[in-house]
Amino acid sequence: MPTEPVIEVAGVTKTFAGVKALDDVDFTLNRGEIHALVGENGAGKSTLIKVLTGIHSPDGGRIARNGRISTIYQEVNLVPLMSVAANLFLGREPRNRLGLIDRTRRDAEAKELLQGYGITADVSSPLGTLAVGEQQMVALARAVEADADVVIMDEPTSSLEPREVETLLDVVRKLHEQGIAIIYVSHRMDELYRICDTVTVLRDGVSVHSGPLKELPRIELVSLMLGRSVNEIQKHGTTAFGEDHHADTLPVLEALDLTSKPRINNIDVSIRPGEVVGLAGLLGSGRTETAKAIIGALPLDHGTVLVAGKPVPHNVKAATRAGISMLAEDRKTEGIIPNLSVRENIVLAALPKLSRFGITSRSKQDRIVDAFIKRLRIKVSSPEQKVAELSGGNQQKVLLARWLCTEPKILLLDEPTRGIDVGAKAEVQALIDELAKEGLAVLLISSELDELLDGADRLIVLRDGEVAGELEGAQLTREHVLNAIAAEVMDDADGNQNSH
Amino acid sequence: MSTVQATATRTKVLQRQGAAVALILMVAVSWLVFPRFGSLDNLRDLALQGSFLAVIALGMTFVIITGGIDLSVGSLYALGGVLAAWGSQYGFLVALTLPLLVCGAIGFVNGLLIARTNMAPFIVTLASLLFARGLLLAITDEGANTYQIAPDSAFVELGRGTVFGFGYPIFIAAALAVLGGLILNRTTFGQNVFATGGAEQSAVLLGVPVAKTKIGVYTMSGTLAGLAGALTAAYLQSGVTVIGVGTELDAIAVVVIGGTLLSGGMGTVLGTVIGVGLIKVIQNVINQIGTLDSNYQSVVSGVFLLIVVVLQRILRR
Ligand SMILES: Nc1ncnc2c1ncn2[C@@H]1O[C@H](COP(=O)(O)OP(=O)(O)OP(=O)(O)O)[C@@H](O)[C@H]1O
Ligand SMILES: [Mg+2]
Numbered sequence: 001m002p003t004e005p006v007i008e009v010a011g012v013t014k015t016f017a018g019v020k021a022l023d024d025v026d027f028t029l030n031r032g033e034i035h036a037l038v039g040e041n042g043a044g045k046s047t048l049i050k051v052l053t054g055i056h057s058p059d060g061g062r063i064a065r066n067g068r069i070s071t072i073y074q075e076v077n078l079v080p081l082m083s084v085a086a087n088l089f090l091g092r093e094p095r096n097r098l099g100l101i102d103r104t105r106r107d108a109e110a111k112e113l114l115q116g117y118g119i120t121a122d123v124s125s126p127l128g129t130l131a132v133g134e135q136q137m138v139a140l141a142r143a144v145e146a147d148a149d150v151v152i153m154d155e156p157t158s159s160l161e162p163r164e165v166e167t168l169l170d171v172v173r174k175l176h177e178q179g180i181a182i183i184y185v186s187h188r189m190d191e192l193y194r195i196c197d198t199v200t201v202l203r204d205g206v207s208v209h210s211g212p213l214k215e216l217p218r219i220e221l222v223s224l225m226l227g228r229s230v231n232e233i234q235k236h237g238t239t240a241f242g243e244d245h246h247a248d249t250l251p252v253l254e255a256l257d258l259t260s261k262p263r264i265n266n267i268d269v270s271i272r273p274g275e276v277v278g279l280a281g282l283l284g285s286g287r288t289e290t291a292k293a294i295i296g297a298l299p300l301d302h303g304t305v306l307v308a309g310k311p312v313p314h315n316v317k318a319a320t321r322a323g324i325s326m327l328a329e330d331r332k333t334e335g336i337i338p339n340l341s342v343r344e345n346i347v348l349a350a351l352p353k354l355s356r357f358g359i360t361s362r363s364k365q366d367r368i369v370d371a372f373i374k375r376l377r378i379k380v381s382s383p384e385q386k387v388a389e390l391s392g393g394n395q396q397k398v399l400l401a402r403w404l405c406t407e408p409k410i411l412l413l414d415e416p417t418r419g420i421d422v423g424a425k426a427e428v429q430a431l432i433d434e435l436a437k438e439g440l441a442v443l444l445i446s447s448e449l450d451e452l453l454d455g456a457d458r459l460i461v462l463r464d465g466e467v468a469g470e471l472e473g474a475q476l477t478r479e480h481v482l483n484a485i486a487a488e489v490m491d492d493a494d495g496n497q498n499s500h
Numbered sequence: 501m502s503t504v505q506a507t508a509t510r511t512k513v514l515q516r517q518g519a520a521v522a523l524i525l526m527v528a529v530s531w532l533v534f535p536r537f538g539s540l541d542n543l544r545d546l547a548l549q550g551s552f553l554a555v556i557a558l559g560m561t562f563v564i565i566t567g568g569i570d571l572s573v574g575s576l577y578a579l580g581g582v583l584a585a586w587g588s589q590y591g592f593l594v595a596l597t598l599p600l601l602v603c604g605a606i607g608f609v610n611g612l613l614i615a616r617t618n619m620a621p622f623i624v625t626l627a628s629l630l631f632a633r634g635l636l637l638a639i640t641d642e643g644a645n646t647y648q649i650a651p652d653s654a655f656v657e658l659g660r661g662t663v664f665g666f667g668y669p670i671f672i673a674a675a676l677a678v679l680g681g682l683i684l685n686r687t688t689f690g691q692n693v694f695a696t697g698g699a700e701q702s703a704v705l706l707g708v709p710v711a712k713t714k715i716g717v718y719t720m721s722g723t724l725a726g727l728a729g730a731l732t733a734a735y736l737q738s739g740v741t742v743i744g745v746g747t748e749l750d751a752i753a754v755v756v757i758g759g760t761l762l763s764g765g766m767g768t769v770l771g772t773v774i775g776v777g778l779i780k781v782i783q784n785v786i787n788q789i790g791t792l793d794s795n796y797q798s799v800v801s802g803v804f805l806l807i808v809v810v811l812q813r814i815l816r817r
Pocket of ligand 2: 045046047074154391392393
């Protein structure tokens with residue numbers, strides 16, 4: 001096959017307020033290839049994409065585009081208040097004879113189209129009412145249907161469930177068959193090796209490697225990304241979770257009979273100090289809702305939450321005071337305050353603890369913030385940098401730091417390593433482990449099964465808002481979990497369902 | 501799922517219905533309590549009074565949905581009237597187009613400054629509020645010089661002509677509202693208006709021409725304010741210089757009462773029309789009582805508006 005570049009970038013440089021996000025980068029995308037773009041958080045991947053699409057203009061260098069580009073940006077970039085169908089067709093709505101938007105047809109087409117992506121939600125409801133993963137699928141559908149020669153995907157799977165990831169990868173393959181070139185950014189090595197032909201590695205804004213992916217051993221790819229030797233990396237495993245935690249004390253958190261119809265039904269969760277309990281299940285199975293119910297952010301029909309045996313009133317303030325903290329899944333709408341500095345974002349939740357009579361000690365703040373920036377390796381020019389200017393993964397780290405510095409007794413983590421690079425992911429996982437050893441009770445929600453299996457001491461599997469099974473010890477295997485998740489299908493075939 | 505946005509849908513329905521319910525209640529009670537309220541004469545008058553405000557508020561609806569605000573419309577309303585009256589000596593066409601062009605141009609400059617320099621809409625349109633008011637005073641010798649419109653001219657007919665006793669401005673406002681609704685919901689421009697106000701950063705990434713959209717809505721708002729002024733001048737047969745003070749606040753109030761989010765991204769033309777109805781019925785009723793000192797009228801209507809807004813809040817729960 002003759003290689004014919006559709007995008008060619010030569011010597012591109014982009015500087016933000018003194019930070020070199022891209023430094024003399026060369027990059028070539030050939031027709032029909034799936035090109036992985038990898039690198040640590042803050043390496044410059046999203047910046048390169050925005051330069052390619054013309055959102056940012058480069059300070060120097062040349063860009064040649066040979067075709068139409070369609071992009072899914074890293075954060076779900078749609079309009080939450082507009083309807084699903086309006087988002088999908090924004091800018092290319094079907095029209096009637098008068099030239100007006102034909103809403104009936106638009107909605108019908110949207111419905112049909114989205115079914116192909118596994119979304120059955122009402123297309124006339126606001127996009128914001130969909131789960132983050134579903135929103136991501138809408139963004140995918142939008143980008144794919146735009147009839148482009150190049151489709152760019154910046155971490156498209158970071159908020160997807162395993163099943164949705166498969167749908168997405170199928171879509172990518174279909175595009176590939178149509179001869180469409182794809183730039184694929186992801187921190188998940190499995191996906192990269194499954195679908196990508198070529199890879200470009202960025203490190204600190206410099207492109208350090210470009211070539212075929214299959215021939216590059218995984219460990220070498222990681223070493224290129226991190227800029228550390230292969231030996232150094234081999235010492236650590238793929239996930240950084242340690243041994244299981246032995247906890248035979250009484251539960252510090254007991255959530256009983258949590259019910260908020262129609263989303264969750266009679267859910268019981270109990271966690272002992274030092275224990276990491278995982279919540280597994282498909283999208284919409286009620287995992288996020290369960291966590292929200294525990295922290296008091298979801299109105300309940302009935303149910304109680306006890307901390308150390310004492311009932312906690314059902315509101316966020318009381319739950320926080322009782323020692324529960326939650327890292328929310330959707331950092332854009334429920335966490336990060338983009339216009340505040342990194343320092344302010346980190347200490348936000350801990351302010352009441354750090355202050356006396358409403359006055360906070362700045363030096364104390366600085367000490368804590370510095371410690372977390374170092375420990376989580378948050379890439380910032382200074383603690384006073386605006387959070388909005390950080391790369392996606394680094395924003396996630398800031399949020400994690402926020403909840404960790406409140407020194408909670410119970411930490412609810414909803415997708416804590418989403419969008420975090422391999423290096424930092426291992427660190428976050430190690431940190432969760434360490435915190436558990438110090439006696440913290442952790443509820444871990446993750447769409448990555450490996451993360452759950454390695455990280456959790458016990459797994460609660462949810463299905464359709466109900467507890468479908470609990471797995472522990474030897475049962476903590478991929479098969480068991482997948483069986484429990486998919487039991488609907490398996491129930492008749494497989495009599496020995498997991499029970500507790 | 502984000503609870504913030506889940507409530508947004510509920511809010512939309514309830515707020516709009518809330519205003520509609522309040523309007524129906526107001527009308528029903530007024531009808532029963534004040535015998536003159538339901539008379540055809542009074543209803544015609546009510547609709548006519550509402551039509552001028554409705555034209556201004558229509559533009560404001562678009563502006564607020566983009567997440568902006570336009571404080572200049574009160575001044576442009578007055579300026580439009582004076583320009584129309586002055587222009588009427590050169591015939592119908594000049595009387596009608598001059599205010600549209602001048603006020604539209606000022607709106608365009610508003611939009612240009614807001615879209616291209618990232619200055620706050622509040623500041624930019626406050627400046628043009630002062631600018632337009634100043635211009636008005638300059639061309640009327642500090643307001644001493646009131647331009648009259650010949651009573652037999654075609655232009656006066658535009659303001660005073662009737663069909664079944666209902667004034668032309670009512671039909672013009674109604675037609676514009678229908679057109680506005682179509683533009684908002686059934687054209688790309690309308691979709692861009694929603695996208696701009698709903699999530700500006702995302703809109704940029706989605707390829708929405710955000711700057712053009714903003715320029716569009718401010719131009720539209722200025723033009724409509726000028727048109728409302730022209731219609732009022734035609735109705736009053738002169739370019740009255742003292743009108744329009746605080747009208748921008750009335751317009752903002754009716755838009756918000758109608759369920760349009762002040763933060764942008766959501767709103768309807770129908771809601772605005774209902775909002776206009778509500779505020780005009782309140783004023784009408786106060787007039788019916790008749791014994792109220794005119795200074796207290798705005799006190800009462802202010803209190804009443806507050807009650808309506810609070811009721812909407814409660815309804816939302
Ligand atoms: N608008 C901006 N203003 C200032 N600095 C910025 C801006 N956008 C990006 N940066 C900086 O540029 C660098 C590269 O960021 P970029 O978002 O490209 O990283 P990334 O490789 O996509 O990382 P991630 O994997 O976390 O998404 C970071 O140091 C970031 O802080
Ligand atoms: Mg990125």
